[in-house]
Amino acid sequence: MNLYSSFSDGKKKFAVLVDPDKYNGKRLIDLVTLARESMVSYFLVGGSLLSKGNIGETIRVIRENCNIPVVIFPGDELQIDPQAHGILLLSLISGRNPDLLIGKHVIAAPYLRKSGLEILPTGYMLIDSGRSTTALYMSNSMPIPRDKDDIAVSTAIAGEMLGLKLIYMDGGSGAQHAIPLSMIERVSANINIPVIIGGGIRTPELASDIFKAGADVIVVGNAIEDDQSLLKKIAEVTYSF
Numbered sequence: 001m002n003l004y005s006s007f008s009d010g011k012k013k014f015a016v017l018v019d020p021d022k023y024n025g026k027r028l029i030d031l032v033t034l035a036r037e038s039m040v041s042y043f044l045v046g047g048s049l050l051s052k053g054n055i056g057e058t059i060r061v062i063r064e065n066c067n068i069p070v071v072i073f074p075g076d077e078l079q080i081d082p083q084a085h086g087i088l089l090l091s092l093i094s095g096r097n098p099d100l101l102i103g104k105h106v107i108a109a110p111y112l113r114k115s116g117l118e119i120l121p122t123g124y125m126l127i128d129s130g131r132s133t134t135a136l137y138m139s140n141s142m143p144i145p146r147d148k149d150d151i152a153v154s155t156a157i158a159g160e161m162l163g164l165k166l167i168y169m170d171g172g173s174g175a176q177h178a179i180p181l182s183m184i185e186r187v188s189a190n191i192n193i194p195v196i197i198g199g200g201i202r203t204p205e206l207a208s209d210i211f212k213a214g215a216d217v218i219v220v221g222n223a224i225e226d227d228q229s230l231l232k233k234i235a236e237v238t239y240s241f
Contacts, residue, residue, distance in 0.1 A: 003069060003086040003118045004165055006041075007194045012211050013041035014238040016231060017073060017198065017221030019173070020058040021047065028061050034228060036066040038235035044219060045084065046073035047134075047173070059083040071120070075138065077108035086118035088168065093159045094125040095141025122166040122196075123159030125152065127179045129199055133172025143172075149183045156187045156195075167191060171199025174222055178206055181213040188214025204233040211241055 007013070016035055023031060035043065043062050045055060055072075059081050062070050072079055072087040080087065089112070092100035112119060126135060126143040136143055144152050156167045169179050169187065178200035188195050197210050198219035207218055218238070224231050 001069060001085055001118070003071065004120060006069070007120070007166060007217065012238050012241040013217040014235055015042040015044050015217055015219045016040050016224060017044045017219050018058060018062070019047040019221065020045065020055045022225055023058065024054065028058065029065055031228065032062050032065045034231055035068060038232045039239065040068055040231070040235055041217070041238070043068055043070045044073040044088070045070055046079050047075050055079055056081045056083060072117070077104040080108060080111050080115055080117070082115045082117060084117060086120055087112065088120050088122045088166070090122050090124040090168070091164065092126070092139055092141060093123045093155055094127075094144050095139060097139060097141045100139055100141070120166055121164045122168050123156065123164040125155055125167065125169045127152065127169055127171055127183065127199070129171030129175030130177040131174070133174055135170065135172035146177070146180055146183070149186045152183050153186050153190050156191050160191045160193050164193070166194050166196060168196040168198065173199070175199035178210070181209055184210060184213040184215055202230070204230070204237045207234045208237045211237070
């Protein structure tokens with residue numbers, strides 16, 4: 001499986017973010033079944049703070065119940081499991097925390113090399129969502145202000161020039177506001193690598209607007225935890241493009 005080719009084939013994609021602390025047992029299987037029926041593009045598995053240590057079990061259950069690619073969305077260097085298909089190797093290019101730019105990557109590198117996972121070098125950009133999210137707190141970094149499109153554009157261009165293969169703009173788990181459409185439009189227009197958007201996407205109408213603004217992949221987590229019927233609705237929007 002070549003995950004990067006699927007991210008960059010020009011088709012719109014929908015990823016469901018699964019926090020292993022919040023899904024287990026029947027609830028996880030029900031989610032996987034719904035995602036399979038709705039032809040979701042990817043599962044992203046991980047989180048900023050995992051207290052139960054069950055990322056491996058979560059991936060195993062997903063793999064046993066569907067053929068949807070599983071990509072690790074790591075909150076730290078411990079969130080590595082060879083059962084997944086790949087991993088977003090996140091470099092927090094919006095912040096100035098050296099551990100999240102390169103430090104933790106150095107620690108993880110030997111394990112990643114042995115894991116057999118497809119490595120997806122990803123420029124991770126936290127955008128102000130109107131509240132302090134877990135991602136902001138755990139990363140000890142300042143988000144890009146919502147009204148500073150120029151900073152977001154320049155940051156994304158720098159990430160592409162550094163050789164990163166994906167740009168992930170995120171408001172963080174529990175974001176109060178989604179990333180402004182104008183920012184998505186300008187970033188998408190100024191880089192030639194896929195753009196992933198997450199945080200604050202709570203309606204199919206907003207998902208559609210974000211795709212129209214230039215996003216290649218949207219990621220939804222918290223909203224689906226609250227209302228699983230949203231999964232099918234956003235999947236229908238995705239495949240309307």
